[in-house]
Amino acid sequence: MNHINVKKFGLAFGLTGALLYLGCMILMLTVGHDGTVKFFNSILHGVDVSSIVRMEVPIWEALIGIIEIFVLGWLVGACIAGFYNASIKGK
Numbered sequence: 001m002n003h004i005n006v007k008k009f010g011l012a013f014g015l016t017g018a019l020l021y022l023g024c025m026i027l028m029l030t031v032g033h034d035g036t037v038k039f040f041n042s043i044l045h046g047v048d049v050s051s052i053v054r055m056e057v058p059i060w061e062a063l064i065g066i067i068e069i070f071v072l073g074w075l076v077g078a079c080i081a082g083f084y085n086a087s088i089k090g091k
């Protein structure tokens with residue numbers, strides 16, 4: 001079996017997370033509070049998110065969020081690749 005490049009897999013996870021975060025930002029900007037609530041209520045099997053959706057997010061906070069999601073995604077992807085690589089070396 002082949003090993004997974006830890007840095008590339010981490011980058012793929014990080015960029016995917018950042019893309020999803022950006023998609024959420026675009027959704028909130030285009031459909032407003034009610035549309036955002038309907039969207040996330042349907043994804044979360046009817047859990048009512050209306051009380052926790054905050055539409056007035058400062059741009060600096062959104063940029064920090066994208067960076068945080070990227071870093072967390074990179075770490076998750078790197079861990080998955082590292083654990084996978086470690087498991088195939090033992091066989």
